Amino acid sequence: MSALWTSAEIAAATGGKALSDFDVAHVVFDSRKVETGDFFVALSGSKVDGHDFVARALAAGAAGALVTHVPEGVAEDAGLVIVADTMVGLEDMARAARARADVVAIGVTGSVGKTGTKEALKVALAPSGPTHASVGSFNNHVGVPLTLARMPRETRYGVFEMGMNHPGELTPLSRLVRPHIAVITTVEPAHMEFFPSVEAIADAKAEIFAGVPAGGAAVLNRDNPHFDRLAVAAAARGLHVAAFGTAPGCHVRLLDLVLKPHMVVVDAMVGSRHLTYKIGTPGRHWAMNSLAVMAAVELSGADLSLAALALAEMKPPAGRGRAHVVTLASGGSFTLVDESYNASPASMRAAFANLALSEPGPRGRRIAVLGDMRELGADADALHAGLADALVASGVDLVFACGPHMKALYEALPAPIRGCHTSDSTSLAPYVSEAVRQADVVVVKGSLGSYMASIIATLLKLDSADSAP
Structure with a gap:
């Protein structure tokens, strides 16, 4: 090579x-x-x-x-x-790498689901040819040019995650990547501290179209209330819109799905083609994002059948739903679900829905350990408290929380399921560590700045299998 x-x-x-x-x-x-x-x-x-x-x-x-x-x-x-x-x-190297490769470039953004969709695209496209994709969440002004500079010249499919938390950030990234296909997973109230409205977030997400050449494609979520706004922005740049979702008329349409604790089965139409496929990670949100993946695969000219088969091997990225079985020295084990990388109201609800699907063992409990969702602006407390019904509906047995905003959710919960609330993750970790027991399912989630990964680390230290000689 x-x-x-x-x-x-x-x-x-x-x-x-x-x-x-x-x-x-x-x-x-x-x-x-x-x-x-x-x-x-x-x-x-x-x-x-x-x-x-x-x-x-x-x-x-x-x-x-x-x-x-x-x-x-x-x-x-x-x-x-x-x-x-x-x-x-570095940016010059990125431009040169993009220019020298005969690559179908796909850009991915959205309020939630960017990294998972990027990872799923990487898995789905790989059987059709050499595929290159962003590592982790390398999606900013350094990560995107670095990903391009790392792209081998023989790459056939390139997948580039692009993130933002302020207006104007996606435009230069898109112009650097020059994607043939732009995917917007969804638009939700994330980073509200920096935007006057969710509509303004939609407009900022639409900046991903800036680098797409006329005749390129925009893959958009038809079920999202901002679809029309995004579709108008795409059309204004001469892009073809491929809609995905559950609504009639979607190019990629969900017909049915079967949710299981460790996977999801999707039944969908891709254009006139009927596909049934498995995704090796649980959750309705993975099913919905897979529709965007299938749209992008088809538009890229890759093999849809191979892509559908490959998604069965998909696993959650680190910090985004990856499960660990922790063996206790006292006997038995519990399941730890690591959702510590990031959080928004939409992704919190998705995590609660997955918790509802989980299957604790005999006498085991569903436990949620939650940290603040950051950058939500003046409505932060209300957005936290507004998750109470969804959390209770998940069948959660015990909730531990930390951070000033998460206190609003904690206090909105029924008293019997309250574990405790502390100011930060460091002070919460010992309480959680003391509470977990055999057969529990424990999900840990919060924004990266809430440092919930420290609780994951504390709970993993309970694993007697790792410490065995």
């Missing part, structure tokens, strides 16, 4: 100067994750300057680095490409 980049190609893409000849296998910006053959991009931020870590990256095996000058402690003939601005240089 050819090198991902040569030093000459990097210099040509960036307009920089290569101080030596070298080949690159991968591109990184975190010196702690450098492996042999990597190319380290020395980004400068408000707190950290990547140039301070170039020597460390080279010592760890990096083939070279993108820099604005030769850093202290680095030889003049080291594997460096010197540019005026490393962030601009």
